[in-house]
Amino acid sequence: MQNFTFYNPTKIEFGKDKEKEIGTHLKKCNIKKVLLTYGSERIKKDGLFDIVEKSLNENNIEFIAVGGIVSNPVLSKVYEIISIAKEEKVDAILSVGGGSVLDSSKAIAAGALYDGDVWDFFIGKALVQKALPIFDILTLAATGSEMNCGAVITNENTKQKYAIQSPLLYPKVSVINPELMKTISKDYLVYSAADIIAHSIEGYFTATIHPTYINRQIEAIIKTVMQTTEILIHNPDDYNARAEFAWAATNALNGLTYVGISEFSYPNHMIEHSLSALYNVPHGAGLSVVMPAWMKWYKSKNEAQFKRFAKEIFELETAEEGIDALEAWFNKVGTPTKLSQFNIQISDTDKILENLLENAQYFGIKEIYTKDVLTKILNNAF
Amino acid sequence: MQNFTFYNPTKIEFGKDKEKEIGTHLKKCNIKKVLLTYGSERIKKDGLFDIVEKSLNENNIEFIAVGGIVSNPVLSKVYEIISIAKEEKVDAILSVGGGSVLDSSKAIAAGALYDGDVWDFFIGKALVQKALPIFDILTLAATGSEMNCGAVITNENTKQKYAIQSPLLYPKVSVINPELMKTISKDYLVYSAADIIAHSIEGYFTATIHPTYINRQIEAIIKTVMQTTEILIHNPDDYNARAEFAWAATNALNGLTYVGISEFSYPNHMIEHSLSALYNVPHGAGLSVVMPAWMKWYKSKNEAQFKRFAKEIFELETAEEGIDALEAWFNKVGTPTKLSQFNIQISDTDKILENLLENAQYFGIKEIYTKDVLTKILNNAF
Numbered sequence: 001m002q003n004f005t006f007y008n009p010t011k012i013e014f015g016k017d018k019e020k021e022i023g024t025h026l027k028k029c030n031i032k033k034v035l036l037t038y039g040s041e042r043i044k045k046d047g048l049f050d051i052v053e054k055s056l057n058e059n060n061i062e063f064i065a066v067g068g069i070v071s072n073p074v075l076s077k078v079y080e081i082i083s084i085a086k087e088e089k090v091d092a093i094l095s096v097g098g099g100s101v102l103d104s105s106k107a108i109a110a111g112a113l114y115d116g117d118v119w120d121f122f123i124g125k126a127l128v129q130k131a132l133p134i135f136d137i138l139t140l141a142a143t144g145s146e147m148n149c150g151a152v153i154t155n156e157n158t159k160q161k162y163a164i165q166s167p168l169l170y171p172k173v174s175v176i177n178p179e180l181m182k183t184i185s186k187d188y189l190v191y192s193a194a195d196i197i198a199h200s201i202e203g204y205f206t207a208t209i210h211p212t213y214i215n216r217q218i219e220a221i222i223k224t225v226m227q228t229t230e231i232l233i234h235n236p237d238d239y240n241a242r243a244e245f246a247w248a249a250t251n252a253l254n255g256l257t258y259v260g261i262s263e264f265s266y267p268n269h270m271i272e273h274s275l276s277a278l279y280n281v282p283h284g285a286g287l288s289v290v291m292p293a294w295m296k297w298y299k300s301k302n303e304a305q306f307k308r309f310a311k312e313i314f315e316l317e318t319a320e321e322g323i324d325a326l327e328a329w330f331n332k333v334g335t336p337t338k339l340s341q342f343n344i345q346i347s348d349t350d351k352i353l354e355n356l357l358e359n360a361q362y363f364g365i366k367e368i369y370t371k372d373v374l375t376k377i378l379n380n381a382f
Numbered sequence: 383m384q385n386f387t388f389y390n391p392t393k394i395e396f397g398k399d400k401e402k403e404i405g406t407h408l409k410k411c412n413i414k415k416v417l418l419t420y421g422s423e424r425i426k427k428d429g430l431f432d433i434v435e436k437s438l439n440e441n442n443i444e445f446i447a448v449g450g451i452v453s454n455p456v457l458s459k460v461y462e463i464i465s466i467a468k469e470e471k472v473d474a475i476l477s478v479g480g481g482s483v484l485d486s487s488k489a490i491a492a493g494a495l496y497d498g499d500v501w502d503f504f505i506g507k508a509l510v511q512k513a514l515p516i517f518d519i520l521t522l523a524a525t526g527s528e529m530n531c532g533a534v535i536t537n538e539n540t541k542q543k544y545a546i547q548s549p550l551l552y553p554k555v556s557v558i559n560p561e562l563m564k565t566i567s568k569d570y571l572v573y574s575a576a577d578i579i580a581h582s583i584e585g586y587f588t589a590t591i592h593p594t595y596i597n598r599q600i601e602a603i604i605k606t607v608m609q610t611t612e613i614l615i616h617n618p619d620d621y622n623a624r625a626e627f628a629w630a631a632t633n634a635l636n637g638l639t640y641v642g643i644s645e646f647s648y649p650n651h652m653i654e655h656s657l658s659a660l661y662n663v664p665h666g667a668g669l670s671v672v673m674p675a676w677m678k679w680y681k682s683k684n685e686a687q688f689k690r691f692a693k694e695i696f697e698l699e700t701a702e703e704g705i706d707a708l709e710a711w712f713n714k715v716g717t718p719t720k721l722s723q724f725n726i727q728i729s730d731t732d733k734i735l736e737n738l739l740e741n742a743q744y745f746g747i748k749e750i751y752t753k754d755v756l757t758k759i760l761n762n763a764f
Contacts, residue, residue, distance in 0.1 A: 001560070001625035003397025008390070014641070015385025178383075212609070213626045216602035224595040243383035244595045247642060256638075259396070260629060 001211045001260040007167070008255055010147045014176045014247065016239075019051055019137045023059030025173040026092060026135060033062040034135075035090040037081060037105045039069045039097040043139070048180065052096060052137065064088050072276045072283065073100040075119060075155045078107045085112035085132070095136035095171075099143025102136050106151035106169045109134050119155060121164045128166035137175040140184055141246035142192035142284060144199055144253025146174035154277055159355060161273035162362060176250065178242040186233060190335040191284025192249065193229040197222055197326075198287040199252040202266045204309070205295070205302055209262035215305075218257050219312045224248040226313075229333055268294050270363040271377065274355040281342050288335040289342070292327040293380035297373070299323065339381045346382050349375065383593045383642035389549070390637055392529045396558045396629065398621075401433055401519045405441030407555040408474060408517060416517075417472040418447040419463060419487045421479040425521070430562065434478060434519065446470050454658045454665065455482040457501060457537045460489045467494035467514070477518035477553075481525025484518050488533035488551045491516050501537060503546045510548035519557040522566055523628035524574035524666060526581055526635025528556035536659055541737060543655035544744060558632065560624040568615060572717040573666025574631065575611040579604055579708075580669040581634040584648045586691070587677070587684055591644035597687075600639050601694045606630040608695075611715055650676050652745040653759065656737040663724050670717040671724070674709040675762035679755070681705065721763045728764050731757065 013021070026034060036052065043049045049065075056063050066081050085093070085108055093112075095105035109132040111118030120126035138146045145151065149169040154161040184192070200218045204210065225248050231241040251257070258264070271294065272286035299306045299319045310322025330337050339345075344352075353374055360369040395403065408416060418434065425431045431447070438445050448463050467475070467490055475494075477487035491514040493500030502508035520528045527533065531551040536543040566574070582600045586592065607630050613623040633639070640646070653676065654668040681688045681701045692704025712719045721727075726734075735756055742751040 001397070001622055001629070003400065005393065005395055007393040011387065011389040013387055015383070018385065211622065211626050211629075213602060213606040213630050216605065217599065220595060220598035220602055224598065227594070240383055240593065243642065244593050247383070247593075248595050256633075260625065 002209060002262050004259040006255055006259050008147060008170065010170045011173045012147060012176060012250070013173060015243075016177060016179055018175045018177050019048065019180065020055055022052055022094070022135065022137060022175060023055035023057070023061055026056070026061050026094070027059040029092070029133060029172055031061055031092045031133070033088070033090050034092045034094045035081070035085050035088065035108070036063050036065040036094045036096060037069060037101055037108065038065065038067045038095075039071075039101050041067060043096055046183065048096065048137070048139070052094070063094070064090065069097065069101045069104045071098070071100045072154050072161070072280055073104040075153055078104050078111065078118060078153055081108045082111040082118060090132065092133045092135060095134065096139070098138065098140030099145045102138070102145040102171075103143070103151035103153060105134055105136065106131075106145070107153050107164065110164065110166065110169065122153065122155075122162040128164065128168050131166065131168040134169065134171045135173050136171050137177070137180070138246075139180045140188065140192065141176070141178075141181060141249035142195040144196075144250055146171060146176060147250045147254040152273070159277045160358070161277040176246055178239060178246045181242055181246060182236050184236075186334070188282070188284075189232055190229060190333045191282045191288070193225050193245075193284070193333065194288035194291070194330065194335045195284035196225045196249045196252045198268050198272075198291060200257065201291065202268060203258045203261050203264040205298065205305055206267065207261035207264040208302065210305065211260050214257060214260055215308065215312075221248045221252050221257070222313055226329065233333060265365045266363060267298075267365065267369065270359050270365070270369070271356060271374075274352055274359050275342070275344070278352065278355055279342055279344060285336050285342075288330040289337055289339055289381050292323055292330070292337055293377050295323045295326070296380045297377045339378070349378055352378060384591060384644050386641040388637055388641050390529060390552065392552045393555045394529060394558060394632070395555060397625075398559060398561055400557045400559050401430065401562065402437055404434055404476070404517065404519060404557060405437035405439070405443055408438070408443050408476070409441040411474070411515060411554055413443055413474045413515070415444040415470070415472050416474045416476045417463070417467050417470065417490070418445050418476045418478060419451060419483055419490065420447065420449045420477075421451045421453075421483050423449060425478055428565065430478065430519070430521070434476070445476070446472065451479065451483045451486045453480070453482045454536050454543070454662055455486040457535050460486050460493065460500060460535055463490045464493040464500060472514065474515045474517060477516065478521070480520065480522030481527045484520070484527040484553075485525070485533035485535060487516055487518065488513075488527070489535050489546065491551065492546065492548065504535065504537070504544040510546065510550050513548065513550040516551065516553045517555050518553050519559070519562070520628075521562045522570065522574065523558070523560075523563060523631040524577040526578075526632055528553060528558060529632045529636040534655070541659045542740070543659040558628055560621060560628045563624055563628060564618050566618075568716070570664070570666075571614055572611060572715045573664045573670070575607050575627075575666070575715065576670035576673070576712065576717045577666035578607045578631045578634045580650050580654075580673060582639065583673070583691075584650060585640045585643050585646040587680065587687055588649065589643035589646040590684065592687065593642050596639060596642055597690065597694075603630045603634050603639070604695055608711065615715060647747045648745060649680075649747065649751065652741050652747070652751070653738060653756075656734055656741050657724070657726070660734060660737055661724055661726060667718050667724075670712040671719055671721055671763050674705055674712070674719055675759050677705045677708070678762045679759045721760070731760055734760060
């Protein structure tokens with residue numbers, strides 16, 4: 001086991017009706033005026049907005065609401081909302097939505113207290129020194145952003161999908177009510193499953209030293225996500241399945257599955273970020289294409305772990321069988337496994353490679369992910 | 383899944399040499415003067431004390447050291463050290479030792495800022511309103527106290543082994559260096575294993591609603607502890623096994639395995655606390671006696687979960703087989719499974735029952751654990 005530091009101060013409020021107390025949580029932190037961020041107008045139609053408004057009013061918390069954040073959230077929108085946050089002098093950000101709204105909110109929280117360009121934080125030109133406190137009500141379980149200190153934003157101009165990380169960006173309180181997630185479309189459910197599996201396997205396969213206990217924790221997440229996804233496809237109202245899915249999602253990227261392992265990387269995310277940046281494919285859908293393609297190329301580098309994966313997740317023997325079974329499962333639940341499903345053609349390869357090579361440098365793994373290697377992986381995905 | 387709140391702000395510094403930076407962690411929290419608590423003089427012989435002293439000196443942190451805390455830590459010692467803490471006006475407590483030193487330190491941290499009797503907190507007469515910040519260097523992995531907000535102390539006069547819990551008692555920073563644990567005796571290793579297994583199974587068996595994902599997390603802990611115990615019995619220097627054992631211990635009682643489950647209780651701890659309070663048996667050894675006895679009585683109340691336990695931990699079929707296998711494993715590794723091994727005789731039953739009935743009330747489960755029931759469980763242990 002490798003040395004590590006673990007610290008995660010986010011308070012989780014999990015379960016039915018928890019959103020009704022959001023105002024209380026803000027009040028306890030002495031918040032007087034908050035910027036409420038959201039995505040589509042759906043939260044106004046389904047009553048969530050009213051619930052939040054009522055709770056904020058009851059606790060005498062002033063708020064300004066700004067919607068319109070899209071999935072694969074973009075920098076221009078972050079800029080727009082940072083201006084509002086500065087102008088309105090809010091004390092905190094309250095994100096009401098999924099990972100895209102929350103990631104944008106984290107960037108806004110850092111940008112609102114920074115005189116320069118918030119993109120500086122993403123390209124390593126500046127470190128986050130302060131940030132507004134972040135609260136959130138999660139409406140889609142996938143990214144794990146509700147219990148970590150990272151955020152991913154796409155710069156539409158430069159086609160860069162980049163990330164920030166800072167201990168200042170842990171949400172103070174995250175509300176996770178699985179009932180709010182039952183209207184998620186079947187497509188987004190299975191994309192989310194792929195995202196959670198991707199968060200689980202990056203460290204699992206790329207770290208060469210991997211404690212058995214951590215393996216077991218990760219396998220618990222993957223099995224839970226696969227089983228509950230199948231239940232939810234047929235019965236979206238199954239609260240318990242929805243709840244286990246959501247909590248597994250949180251645990252897949254709250255740091256606990258990445259402790260004690262040796263050096264690791266995020267190659268699947270790296271490749272997917274290029275696909276999202278260039279073609280705006282849904283993040284999880286991109287990942288379900290990338291994972292089998294990457295695994296087929298990578299498996300010989302960590303054969304024992306791939307065999308373990310095959311055995312523990314699918315009760316199969318060989319590395320190949322495990323990878324094939326995962327790909328078959330993606331096909332079965334209906335998340336893409338080939339680039340052609342996004343209408344990306346083999347003639348796009350050079351364009352993707354150009355973005356990918358820059359990304360490989362950004363992810364610190366350009367020595368491994370050379371043009372040749374990336375071409376091989378992309379070919380596996382065509 | 384049941385509604386829950388999860389919050390755990392302890393920073394974990396895990397791994398080799400991490401104790402060398404203890405002064406830095408205190409300094410970051412603006413600590414100028416600290417009370418260093420410890421158990422036996424072993425930490426002076428093996429060099430740990432010198433390392434801590436050096437790090438505190440380097441960071442200009444004044445300290446007073448008080449040793450002599452024993453396992454099954456006692457209230458009189460807590461009183462003694464609270465007086466010193468008050469007199470010396472320290473800013474923080476630094477626990478260097480195992481769970482007993484740490485639990486005492488938590489009680490001292492609360493008592494040092496309280497005008498009344500610290501035992502008030504244990505008997506529900508007062509709530510902890512403030513506490514000195516707590517730091518620790520863990521030298522024995524078992525209780526999980528390094529990442530939770532509870533502490534257990536024995537009042538020698540009243541023969542009560544009682545607990546406190548308060549969010550103010552989460553350690554700020556816990557240093558867990560598995561290398562510091564390699565000199566633990568074989569006896570204390572296997573007692574610790576029993577303690578960790580007990581922390582794992584209390585909620586697992588007593589909650590009637592238990593999410594599969596949480597089951598899997600708990601099973602991961604139990605399997606890891608059993609496997610690494612067997613390795614460590616034969617090779618105490620196996621760092622990786624020691625590290626996995628330690629991290630599994632932390633995770634068995636940091637709250638994560640108790641979220642989302644329905645109402646649960648700690649009957650095994652309840653019974654063991656009476657044994658410790660009356661006969662000063664090592665906590666883990668007491669638990670390895672209590673668990674099979676309790677399980678044999680309890681199994682019909684949650685048959686499905688006992689069958690799951692048998693299958694997942696031992697690849698066996700029936701509830702009985704699972705319980706027998708656990709008892710056999712305790713015997714194999716050499717932790718007691720019968721009261722006679724502590725020289726406790728059947729003629730002691732009434733004395734134990736008297737303490738136990740008071741304990742059952744304290745644990746809030748006196749309706750279930752009547753004199754009849756407790757007699758049956760004790761009989762299973764004779």
